[in-house]
Amino acid sequence: MNLLNLLNNISEQDSEVYERLDTRRKAMREFGSMGKKLALTAVPLAFGAMFKKAYGQMPRSVFDVLNFALLLEYLESDFYNAAMPSVPFPNMGNRQGFGIITDHEAKHVKFLIAAITGAGGKPIAKPKFDLSGGAGSGNGPFKNAFTDYNLFLAVAQTLEDTGVRAYKGQAPFLLGTGDVLTAALNIHSVEARHAAHVREERWKHNLIPGLKPWITGNVAFVPGGLVDANYSGEDMTVQAGISITNINGFAVSGEAATESFDEPLTTAQVTALVTPFLAK
Amino acid sequence: MLALVRPWHYFLRRWPPEPHTSFDLFITNFYYFMFHYFRKAAGVPQEADSPANTQRREFLRYAGYSAATTAFLLSACKDADVAPGASASRAAKLGDVIKLGSGDVAVLNYAYALEQLEAAFYVKVIAEGPLTGRERMLFTDIRDHEIAHREFFKNALGSARIPDLTVDFSMINFKSRLSIIDAAQAFEDTGVSAYNGAARFLKDVGYLTLAGKIVSVEARHAAYIRDLFIQNNFYNTVTKDTALDIAKTPGDVLNIIKPFVVEGFDLRDSGLIG
Numbered sequence: 001m002n003l004l005n006l007l008n009n010i011s012e013q014d015s016e017v018y019e020r021l022d023t024r025r026k027a028m029r030e031f032g033s034m035g036k037k038l039a040l041t042a043v044p045l046a047f048g049a050m051f052k053k054a055y056g057q058m059p060r061s062v063f064d065v066l067n068f069a070l071l072l073e074y075l076e077s078d079f080y081n082a083a084m085p086s087v088p089f090p091n092m093g094n095r096q097g098f099g100i101i102t103d104h105e106a107k108h109v110k111f112l113i114a115a116i117t118g119a120g121g122k123p124i125a126k127p128k129f130d131l132s133g134g135a136g137s138g139n140g141p142f143k144n145a146f147t148d149y150n151l152f153l154a155v156a157q158t159l160e161d162t163g164v165r166a167y168k169g170q171a172p173f174l175l176g177t178g179d180v181l182t183a184a185l186n187i188h189s190v191e192a193r194h195a196a197h198v199r200e201e202r203w204k205h206n207l208i209p210g211l212k213p214w215i216t217g218n219v220a221f222v223p224g225g226l227v228d229a230n231y232s233g234e235d236m237t238v239q240a241g242i243s244i245t246n247i248n249g250f251a252v253s254g255e256a257a258t259e260s261f262d263e264p265l266t267t268a269q270v271t272a273l274v275t276p277f278l279a280k
Numbered sequence: 281m282l283a284l285v286r287p288w289h290y291f292l293r294r295w296p297p298e299p300h301t302s303f304d305l306f307i308t309n310f311y312y313f314m315f316h317y318f319r320k321a322a323g324v325p326q327e328a329d330s331p332a333n334t335q336r337r338e339f340l341r342y343a344g345y346s347a348a349t350t351a352f353l354l355s356a357c358k359d360a361d362v363a364p365g366a367s368a369s370r371a372a373k374l375g376d377v378i379k380l381g382s383g384d385v386a387v388l389n390y391a392y393a394l395e396q397l398e399a400a401f402y403v404k405v406i407a408e409g410p411l412t413g414r415e416r417m418l419f420t421d422i423r424d425h426e427i428a429h430r431e432f433f434k435n436a437l438g439s440a441r442i443p444d445l446t447v448d449f450s451m452i453n454f455k456s457r458l459s460i461i462d463a464a465q466a467f468e469d470t471g472v473s474a475y476n477g478a479a480r481f482l483k484d485v486g487y488l489t490l491a492g493k494i495v496s497v498e499a500r501h502a503a504y505i506r507d508l509f510i511q512n513n514f515y516n517t518v519t520k521d522t523a524l525d526i527a528k529t530p531g532d533v534l535n536i537i538k539p540f541v542v543e544g545f546d547l548r549d550s551g552l553i554g
Contacts, residue, residue: 093512096512097512103523104523107521108522111522164496168489168492168493172485172488172489175483176483178480182479182480185475185479186476186524186526186527187524188492188496189495189499190525192500193499196504197514197515200504213418214497239490247428247431247432247435248435250424251424252424252427252428259425260425260428260497261428261497263493
């Protein structure tokens with residue numbers, strides 16, 4: 001854990017933090033031994049315990065991040081749970097792949113709830129969703145995603161790609177938080193694996209020209225402009241002031257430049273995209 | 281019973297073999313034993329048990345392949361069999377040691393090293409490999425992505441960058457699609473675990489954002505390649521209970537890639553330990 005950095009930041013806010021944590025040496029020693037005993041995935045709980053010991057609560061922004069992630073995982077999990085019994089999968093192989101994804105999302109929900117709870121926080125309750133994307137009407141554009149395999153694939157692709165962008169947008173809030181950041185990135189890369197799998201399944205089934213496991217430009221490959229906003233901003237070819245297209249004379253096309261980097265979405269952007277799925 | 285009647289199908293459906301039951305464990309070891317018994321009986325010389333081969337075996341085992349597969353893939357890989365000049369440059373390993381710098385520069389150089397390795401691998405895959413059709417198209421994309429990543433880090437680091445690494449791919453058979461996919465899968469999974477395990481060391485939020493933009497692309501690569509080998513295998517590095525991906529320390533990752541890079545790495549003073 002990047003404990004030194006964290007402790008330094010805290011001590012700037014609270015000069016008595018070391019007294020609260022016993023002596024700094026003792027706190028470091030305790031954490032040193034904790035680090036050896038616990039797997040990376042379990043340490044969010046230990047991280048939370050440290051703050052709970054010092055302040056009785058986690059820094060609010062980290063709880064906000066984890067609860068935001070939990071909201072998205074609730075949505076994905078509910079979507080797949082609703083889809084699995086009713087979607088007409090063409091064959092056992094397709095079904096098995098989506099069964100795996102469904103299982104992962106359920107485990108992500110459980111993990112986030114445990115991480116938040118273990119750190120002394122309150123995980124949000126699952127909100128009422130309108131999985132048709134109709135803000136409660138039940139009559140939204142994705143109503144048939146649970147009986148139409150093609151629409152199911154399109155929605156699944158969008159959920160996964162958006163989930164990746166959402167986690168990516170939250171990661172900066174976890175800078176320097178060691179195991180919490182690592183856990184969030186570990187979920188983020190699993191969602192990216194899901195996204196690639198779903199995109200390739202979609203290509204194999206519908207043979208959509210140009211659709212690849214990675215995102216090209218800002219193209220959603222979903223007709224009707226239904227999810228264009230989810231892919232907005234993915235067409236960047238300049239990163240940190242460095243132009244990627246044909247960088248240093250290598251034949252990297254503009255498309256490859258946009259594919260090489262996935263782009264984050266802000267909290268506000270993700271909230272706007274998720275709102276149609278909330279039944280008010 | 282499938283295992284006994286149609287062993288190849290049994291293995292394909294349960295690859296890589298993460299033994300879930302003691303029967304899985306038994307049958308995996310049984311076939312490993314039979315594989316080596318028949319090879320020995322047929323007079324095939326056994327692979328030299330060298331430190332380099334141990335590392336290569338560990339690299340492939342990291343990708344999830346059993347002792348039987350690693351033995352199969354390494355059977356042509358004897359230390360005496362390396363490409364011309366490589367044995368001479370192997371001696372250079374003891375002399376050339378790369379230091380990554382410190383702070384965020386060390387993390388960027390670490391990423392730059394891995395992208396150098398991946399880019400060099402895919403350049404060779406496209407130049408020499410037998411891939412065709414959509415596979416060739418997507419592997420060409422992957423090559424271009426890794427070149428983009430590599431050159432991005434080179435420019436971002438400027439004069440603080442490490443030198444160009446000398447790669448050694450002599451143990452990968454670029455004429456074999458299977459060998460290419462095996463290695464690609466391992467490189468991509470390693471890349472994902474490297475980025476996930478390095479982010480904790482970053483102090484600058486801009487660099488963290490950039491690392492985040494890259495790691496998800498590597499994860500897409502990994503999932504696509506894994507699915508090529510075995511359907512629905514896109515996820516196989518996750519921990520079973522929490523469905524999280526795997527993060528590895530820089531020390532572990534640099535150890536894993538050691539067989540493929542002539543130069544060594546010295547992590548002392550880099551801040552990337554612990």
